[in-house]
Amino acid sequence: MIINILIGLGVALFGFVLQTSVAGINRKVIARLQKREGPKWYQEFIDIFKLLSKRSVSHGWIFDFGVIMAVGGIIATAAFMPLTSTFSAFGTYDNFFIFVYLLAVGMLGMAMSASGSGNPWASIGVMRALTTMLAYEVPFMIVVLTIVKLAGSSSLTAIQLYQQAAGNHWFLIALPLGGIVGFLALMGMLGKKPFETYIAPGEIASGPMVEYGGKQLGMLFIMHEITVFIEVSLFVHLFLGGGATLIEFLLKYFVVYTFANLISNVNGRFKIDQVVKFFYKWPLILAVVQAIIAIYFGWVI
Amino acid sequence: MTRLSKVEVDRKWWEIGDFFRRNSLWLLMYCTGCCAIELPPAMTSAYDMERLGMGPMATPRQADILLVSGYLSLKTLRRLIYSYEQMSEPKYVVALGSCPINGGIYHDSHAVINQLDQYIPVDVYVAGCMPNTESVMNGFVDLMEQIRNKTAVGWKKYHERFEWYKANQINSLGEIDVHDEFHE
């Protein structure tokens, strides 16, 4: 048990290092797209460590406690994530719903802390984050309903093994409409443009992060990196068949994140009611149609 | 804002902290005057600021550098001092243009201050009216050199000579925290 816990913490650390490096490399890719030289590939690490070394302000015990709860919840979630179809810290306990709801604990901690800072921009940002979550989760969960019904189990390892079995395609190919909906929901989850409404630096002074500086902001950045790691890994395991080896997983991870980043860099930002209206129109219809044709008619590619 | 002793301030400062701080400087875009027009070229493709690790941030609490770009009227100075005191430490001030140095072309105006250094400590001045974008980038690189040599200690000076700065501020402004905003 202790070994498993330590391996889980190791997975969380690995996820943090992986995502921070990938984010740094992506900054360079985007910079080259915009015809300029970008920062170093380890720039994100420098940002986070600089923040951790500053001395900031605190607005009370709930301000600090919320940040600790957020980071703690995220580390706990990342410990359950399987890296390949054979390696995971806790074996078969990696149920899909654990990830979705433990991520909510992280967000709740951050929301508590942001509201406890006494700034209305933070509360507005939290309101937008929760509304965006309401928007993208429902179509995503319907697609996952289809996937779990087809794979016969809601454990991520079992879903990966089902896709890697001979004669089965990845769910991105087997359920094409579902794959599109899953990717749109992933962009909503990552908070990438056009769904970047809850940060919105110009509109609401960076939303929930308005009163953070120093170590609280550094810890929130760590939380954000690990959250991105969990979400992109979820997409890779659910739709792209996970990875039989670590190299395969890393490659798929990098491709998915870079693709999402590239799309987001050419888009503007939606208003919050546009986000809700967007997700409840075509993605929901596509998800329901995909579920009907996959479960009741059995037309799976 | 309370005073801190030197020992308290130096505790837990590491060498390596300076490496992180000079390679990832975040600006608070306090565009007080005309020199702010030199910042967009510094951020975009030609003179890319991001390769030095710098980038804009939205609020004082998140930022490292307070960028004073141009002349400072009395109204703006009040708010500038409020923002400077809200920033997290260590913090640096970069003053662009001639106006913070000696008043510039507004040196004889009744509503503009002449020497920013009397009110808050400044680390780097970039002279010119207005300075070229390359000069602005040079100023940032100078600041990074000063951080490496541990001479960018404006924020420590603010703590040590707090009464002197406060006396100057009250002398020129009368009061800093203005009441009766929004008919409270």
Next chain:
Amino acid sequence: MASIELLILILVGASVIAYFLTKLNTTVGSIFTIFATMFVFASLAYFGFSNHLDSVVHLLPGVTFTQTYLGFYFAIIIVFVYLMVSFFHPYYLNEYKYKNSYNLFFLLSLAGILGAFYTDNFIQLFFFFELIIWTTTFLIPQGKSREAAVSYYGFSVAGSVAMLLGIFIIYQSTGTFGITAGLAALSGTPAIFVFVLFLVAAFAKLGAFPLHIWLPIAHGNAPHPFSPVLSGALVKIGAFIGVLALIRISPASVLIEAIDLPLGQYVVAILGSMSIVFGTLMAIKEDDAKKLLAYSSMSHGGYILVAFSLMNSVAFAGGFYHILAHALASAGAFMAIAAVARQTGTTKMSELGGIIHKMPITYLAYLVAIISMAGIPPMGGFISKWLIFQAVIDKGMILVGVAVFFGSIGSFLYVFRPLAALFLGQELSEYKVKVKEAPLLMLIPTVIIMLLNVYTGVFPGAILGFTNNVIAELGYVPIDVAAFDITVFNSVLNPALISLMFAVGVGVAFVIFIVLKKSRKVGLMDTYTAANFVHDEHLFHYTKDFYAPLERLYEKQSNWMTSFYQSLAHKVKEIGRLAKTFFMSHYVEVALIWIISIIFFLLWGEIL
């Protein structure tokens, strides 16, 4: 006390004694109520778990009792909530207009509950049911809002009259009033009628769509110590009748093969889903904290209906666990709001702020309660929602799945709003001096319920083992529950492990936090305002129209059901006026014509 009948008689006697004691001195009467409820709970818990209660009847004529795991499960949860709430009586009763009879009705309704869940005769079920409705109807208004009591009474009596009609149909078709005998012998067309009528009763008591209008009015205006009971415990009576109808009657009807579910149950699942969605949407709009929690009860009632209509044991386990988890979470949240309302005098979120600085324990109790209500691990609500999700996915029901997921995510939105508006944020100047932490006797049940919320989330094994007995009694295969694992449909959940990892994660984060530099403490007014000088806390506190962009999307449609019921009442009044003009007009000739034609029609059957 091991005899059910004696417990009920003792409660009736205690209620009368409590009336006279409260007339003398409110505190003494309330403390007597606390002890009476504690006595009942202790005897129920001690004897009832293995059905060791004595169900022989000596004194009451014609009354029969029987012990079932199902009845015991409901009874122990409801009696526990009553016990926790009774601790609040000494602090609240002095402000109410009819405080003498408060304890009387409280204990009488408890007697009704014990009788309703242990009886074996339909007529007695109806009698105890009506006893509960009558006593709680008089508890709700307390001189403040007649509309609350009237709408609660109207809908509940409509439900119980429907149930009475169902009981008579059972008697007519099987010849007996006994519950076990009657339900076993029921079949065919009468079974379908009884199914529909019992479901009307269940919907009326649960507050599910379409019979949900009374929920916000009644729960919002109920006295503060009674709301936890109303919302957490009494709506579960509707769930009990729902279980009777859906599982034990379960008439044979058209089977929808694609999902392997009979048509009747599918309709109930759809109505339950609409209940979830509407409850969530209306709760997001509300400004009053108690009305918001009332809509949340409607939404969770929908979850319970969906769970019991899926006809497989995983869903039943989820439904039973949800009854427990929701009762505890709802009671915890209402208790916290009651404590705040006592200190500040209002429950409207747009008038409050920053209470956490003075009442941190109440804040923690509320936080734990809403984490459970939103279905987030490591609290109890996650386990029941997980079981319901797995059951819905296994059946492959898509529309119900949309509603279930929507309700689960939407509940984050509406439970977060009282947290941010009431407890967090700026400390408003009008509350800085007079707000203090709640007194110790009120804190004890709040903390107990908080700890129970955590316990149901970390160690569900014991409780799920007990609900397996209930499921086996209903005739289904129990679910696979090991010491720490729950295994359903090839998926395993280990709640204790999740909680352990959460604790480890928080520990690591705490270590990181402590090692770094200490932060400078500043007050809440020193915050980023783009360097404007703002000195009024009210300008900083964002509470009004919290979810305004989302609300704008469905604002116009949100009062359709209320106007529907209002126009229905209007039409009934019109029909009454029409009958009045026919039968009670001023002209003698009209009355004469009616009399002659009635006598004619009566004699037609006889003579002609």
